Amino acid sequence: RKEVEQDPGPFNVPEGATVAFNCTYSNSASQSFFWYRQDCRKEPKLLMSVYSSGNEDGRFTAQLNRASQYISLLIRDSKLSDSATYLCVVNNFNKFYFGSGTKLNVKP
Amino acid sequence: GAVVSQHPSRVICKSGTSVKIECRSLDFQATTMFWYRQFPKKSLMLMATSNEGSKATYEQGVEKDKFLINHASLTLSTLTVTSAHPEDSSFYICSASGLAGTNNEQFFGPGTRLTVL
Numbered sequence: 567r568k569e570v571e572q573d574p575g576p577f578n579v580p581e582g583a584t585v586a587f588n589c590t591y592s593n594s595a596s597q598s599f600f601w602y603r604q605d606c607r608k609e610p611k612l613l614m615s616v617y618s619s620g621n622e623d624g625r626f627t628a629q630l631n632r633a634s635q636y637i638s639l640l641i642r643d644s645k646l647s648d649s650a651t652y653l654c655v656v657n658n659f660n661k662f663y664f665g666s667g668t669k670l671n672v673k674p
Numbered sequence: 675g676a677v678v679s680q681h682p683s684r685v686i687c688k689s690g691t692s693v694k695i696e697c698r699s700l701d702f703q704a705t706t707m708f709w710y711r712q713f714p715k716k717s718l719m720l721m722a723t724s725n726e727g728s729k730a731t732y733e734q735g736v737e738k739d740k741f742l743i744n745h746a747s748l749t750l751s752t753l754t755v756t757s758a759h760p761e762d763s764s765f766y767i768c769s770a771s772g773l774a775g776t777n778n779e780q781f782f783g784p785g786t787r788l789t790v791l
Contacts, residue, residue: 610782
Protein backbone atom coordinates (compact mmCIF):
# COMPACT_ATOMS: atom_id res chain seq x y z
CA ARG A 567 0.00 0.00 0.00
CA LYS A 568 1.30 3.44 -0.88
CA GLU A 569 2.19 5.83 1.92
CA VAL A 570 0.06 8.57 0.40
CA GLU A 571 -2.78 8.19 -2.07
CA GLN A 572 -4.53 10.82 -4.10
CA ASP A 573 -7.08 10.82 -6.87
CA PRO A 574 -5.07 11.87 -9.93
CA GLY A 575 -8.02 13.66 -11.51
CA PRO A 576 -8.12 15.70 -13.62
CA PHE A 577 -10.72 17.87 -11.99
CA ASN A 578 -12.16 20.16 -14.66
CA VAL A 579 -14.10 23.02 -13.10
CA PRO A 580 -15.39 26.41 -14.28
CA GLU A 581 -14.02 29.64 -12.88
CA GLY A 582 -15.66 30.52 -9.60
CA ALA A 583 -16.39 26.93 -8.63
CA THR A 584 -15.51 25.34 -5.33
CA VAL A 585 -13.42 22.20 -5.57
CA ALA A 586 -12.15 19.79 -2.93
CA PHE A 587 -9.37 17.24 -2.95
CA ASN A 588 -8.77 14.45 -0.51
CA CYS A 589 -5.67 12.51 0.29
CA THR A 590 -5.24 9.45 2.50
CA TYR A 591 -2.10 8.32 4.30
CA SER A 592 -1.23 4.92 5.66
CA ASN A 593 1.02 5.62 8.64
CA SER A 594 -0.96 6.73 11.69
CA ALA A 595 2.27 8.00 13.29
CA SER A 596 2.78 10.65 10.61
CA GLN A 597 3.71 13.95 12.19
CA SER A 598 3.07 16.73 9.77
CA PHE A 599 1.16 17.32 6.60
CA PHE A 600 1.34 19.72 3.69
CA TRP A 601 -0.22 20.66 0.41
CA TYR A 602 2.14 21.66 -2.35
CA ARG A 603 1.31 23.02 -5.75
CA GLN A 604 3.30 22.07 -8.83
CA ASP A 605 3.00 23.75 -12.18
CA CYS A 606 4.01 21.94 -15.34
CA ARG A 607 7.78 21.40 -15.53
CA LYS A 608 8.37 23.42 -12.37
CA GLU A 609 9.33 22.56 -8.83
CA PRO A 610 6.67 22.07 -6.13
CA LYS A 611 5.84 25.13 -4.07
CA LEU A 612 4.40 25.01 -0.59
CA LEU A 613 0.76 25.98 -0.57
CA MET A 614 0.03 25.42 3.09
CA SER A 615 0.72 23.26 6.08
CA VAL A 616 -2.19 21.29 7.47
CA TYR A 617 -3.02 21.39 11.15
CA SER A 618 -5.40 19.29 13.21
CA SER A 619 -7.52 22.31 13.94
CA GLY A 620 -7.82 23.08 10.24
CA ASN A 621 -6.43 26.19 8.68
CA GLU A 622 -7.47 28.71 6.11
CA ASP A 623 -5.48 30.97 3.84
CA GLY A 624 -7.67 33.17 1.70
CA ARG A 625 -9.61 30.94 -0.67
CA PHE A 626 -7.82 27.79 0.51
CA THR A 627 -8.84 25.67 3.47
CA ALA A 628 -6.99 22.58 4.65
CA GLN A 629 -8.28 20.00 7.08
CA LEU A 630 -6.71 17.03 8.80
CA ASN A 631 -8.64 14.04 10.08
CA ARG A 632 -6.25 11.88 12.07
CA ALA A 633 -8.87 9.30 12.99
CA SER A 634 -9.60 8.54 9.35
CA GLN A 635 -6.09 9.38 8.19
CA TYR A 636 -6.96 11.83 5.49
CA ILE A 637 -6.31 15.41 4.67
CA SER A 638 -8.31 17.67 2.44
CA LEU A 639 -7.89 20.86 0.50
CA LEU A 640 -10.81 23.09 -0.42
CA ILE A 641 -10.46 25.84 -3.00
CA ARG A 642 -13.23 28.41 -3.19
CA ASP A 643 -13.94 30.77 -6.07
CA SER A 644 -11.49 28.99 -8.39
CA LYS A 645 -9.31 31.14 -10.62
CA LEU A 646 -7.72 30.22 -13.91
CA SER A 647 -4.37 30.59 -12.18
CA ASP A 648 -5.29 27.78 -9.77
CA SER A 649 -4.79 25.29 -12.58
CA ALA A 650 -1.93 23.07 -11.45
CA THR A 651 -1.19 19.73 -9.84
CA TYR A 652 -1.74 19.64 -6.08
CA LEU A 653 0.52 17.34 -4.12
CA CYS A 654 -0.32 15.92 -0.74
CA VAL A 655 2.78 15.46 1.41
CA VAL A 656 3.13 13.56 4.66
CA ASN A 657 6.11 13.69 6.99
CA ASN A 658 7.13 10.57 8.93
CA PHE A 659 10.18 11.14 11.10
CA ASN A 660 11.68 13.66 8.71
CA LYS A 661 10.99 11.51 5.68
CA PHE A 662 8.59 13.11 3.27
CA TYR A 663 6.18 11.08 1.22
CA PHE A 664 4.45 12.59 -1.78
CA GLY A 665 1.16 11.66 -3.30
CA SER A 666 1.06 11.34 -7.06
CA GLY A 667 -0.82 14.62 -7.27
CA THR A 668 -4.28 15.74 -8.28
CA LYS A 669 -4.54 17.74 -11.45
CA LEU A 670 -6.89 20.72 -11.48
CA ASN A 671 -7.99 22.49 -14.66
CA VAL A 672 -9.97 25.67 -14.13
CA LYS A 673 -11.72 26.71 -17.31
CA PRO A 674 -13.16 30.09 -18.30
CA GLY B 675 9.64 31.62 2.49
CA ALA B 676 13.16 30.31 2.17
CA VAL B 677 15.05 30.29 -1.10
CA VAL B 678 16.77 27.24 -2.50
CA SER B 679 18.76 27.42 -5.69
CA GLN B 680 19.91 24.67 -8.01
CA HIS B 681 22.54 24.75 -10.66
CA PRO B 682 22.53 24.02 -13.53
CA SER B 683 18.89 24.33 -14.48
CA ARG B 684 19.37 22.26 -17.58
CA VAL B 685 22.12 19.99 -18.80
CA ILE B 686 22.57 17.85 -21.87
CA CYS B 687 25.43 15.40 -21.87
CA LYS B 688 26.77 12.39 -23.68
CA SER B 689 26.33 8.90 -22.34
CA GLY B 690 29.17 7.93 -19.99
CA THR B 691 29.90 11.39 -18.63
CA SER B 692 29.34 12.50 -15.05
CA VAL B 693 27.12 15.40 -14.14
CA LYS B 694 27.21 17.39 -10.92
CA ILE B 695 24.18 19.25 -9.65
CA GLU B 696 24.43 21.79 -6.83
CA CYS B 697 21.72 22.65 -4.35
CA ARG B 698 22.08 25.69 -2.11
CA SER B 699 19.92 27.14 0.62
CA LEU B 700 20.44 30.86 0.16
CA ASP B 701 19.01 32.42 3.28
CA PHE B 702 18.93 29.71 5.91
CA GLN B 703 20.98 26.83 7.21
CA ALA B 704 19.46 23.58 6.06
CA THR B 705 19.89 20.77 8.53
CA THR B 706 18.63 18.30 5.97
CA MET B 707 18.58 18.28 2.20
CA PHE B 708 16.69 15.87 0.01
CA TRP B 709 17.17 14.75 -3.55
CA TYR B 710 14.26 13.70 -5.73
CA ARG B 711 13.76 12.72 -9.30
CA GLN B 712 10.58 13.09 -11.25
CA PHE B 713 9.57 11.46 -14.51
CA PRO B 714 6.98 13.10 -16.76
CA LYS B 715 3.49 13.07 -15.26
CA LYS B 716 4.73 11.15 -12.23
CA SER B 717 5.18 12.14 -8.63
CA LEU B 718 8.45 13.00 -6.99
CA MET B 719 10.49 10.00 -6.00
CA LEU B 720 12.81 10.47 -3.04
CA MET B 721 16.31 9.30 -3.89
CA ALA B 722 18.22 10.17 -0.74
CA THR B 723 18.26 12.21 2.42
CA SER B 724 21.38 14.13 3.27
CA ASN B 725 22.47 15.59 6.58
CA GLU B 726 25.41 17.93 6.77
CA GLY B 727 28.65 16.17 7.62
CA SER B 728 27.28 12.64 7.44
CA LYS B 729 26.68 10.07 4.77
CA ALA B 730 23.49 10.29 2.80
CA THR B 731 20.72 7.79 3.38
CA TYR B 732 19.59 6.29 0.10
CA GLU B 733 16.16 4.94 -0.65
CA GLN B 734 15.75 1.35 -1.68
CA GLY B 735 16.65 0.81 -5.30
CA VAL B 736 18.82 3.91 -5.61
CA GLU B 737 22.46 3.08 -6.30
CA LYS B 738 24.70 5.09 -4.00
CA ASP B 739 27.73 4.58 -6.25
CA LYS B 740 25.84 5.95 -9.20
CA PHE B 741 24.28 8.92 -7.44
CA LEU B 742 26.98 10.41 -5.25
CA ILE B 743 25.79 12.89 -2.69
CA ASN B 744 28.01 15.27 -0.78
CA HIS B 745 26.69 17.59 1.89
CA ALA B 746 29.72 19.58 2.90
CA SER B 747 28.02 22.50 4.61
CA LEU B 748 24.67 23.59 5.97
CA THR B 749 23.97 25.48 2.78
CA LEU B 750 25.28 23.20 0.04
CA SER B 751 24.60 19.68 -1.15
CA THR B 752 25.71 18.18 -4.43
CA LEU B 753 24.44 15.24 -6.44
CA THR B 754 26.75 13.69 -9.00
CA VAL B 755 25.26 11.34 -11.55
CA THR B 756 28.21 9.18 -12.51
CA SER B 757 28.56 7.57 -15.92
CA ALA B 758 25.17 8.87 -16.96
CA HIS B 759 23.01 6.86 -19.35
CA PRO B 760 19.88 7.81 -21.27
CA GLU B 761 17.68 6.18 -18.63
CA ASP B 762 19.06 8.68 -16.11
CA SER B 763 17.40 11.48 -18.05
CA SER B 764 14.94 13.04 -15.65
CA PHE B 765 14.02 16.12 -13.65
CA TYR B 766 16.14 16.22 -10.50
CA ILE B 767 14.89 18.39 -7.66
CA CYS B 768 16.49 19.13 -4.33
CA SER B 769 14.81 20.44 -1.24
CA ALA B 770 15.97 21.73 2.10
CA SER B 771 14.41 21.82 5.51
CA GLY B 772 15.45 23.25 8.83
CA LEU B 773 14.27 26.83 8.61
CA ALA B 774 13.61 27.97 12.15
CA GLY B 775 9.98 28.55 12.97
CA THR B 776 8.63 26.31 10.23
CA ASN B 777 6.74 23.08 10.64
CA ASN B 778 9.61 21.08 9.12
CA GLU B 779 8.54 22.32 5.72
CA GLN B 780 10.63 21.53 2.70
CA PHE B 781 11.64 24.25 0.31
CA PHE B 782 12.37 23.14 -3.20
CA GLY B 783 14.97 24.23 -5.66
CA PRO B 784 13.86 24.98 -9.22
CA GLY B 785 15.07 21.63 -10.47
CA THR B 786 17.63 20.44 -12.99
CA ARG B 787 16.51 18.86 -16.21
CA LEU B 788 19.06 16.26 -17.27
CA THR B 789 19.08 14.84 -20.76
CA VAL B 790 21.58 12.11 -21.53
CA LEU B 791 22.12 11.45 -25.22
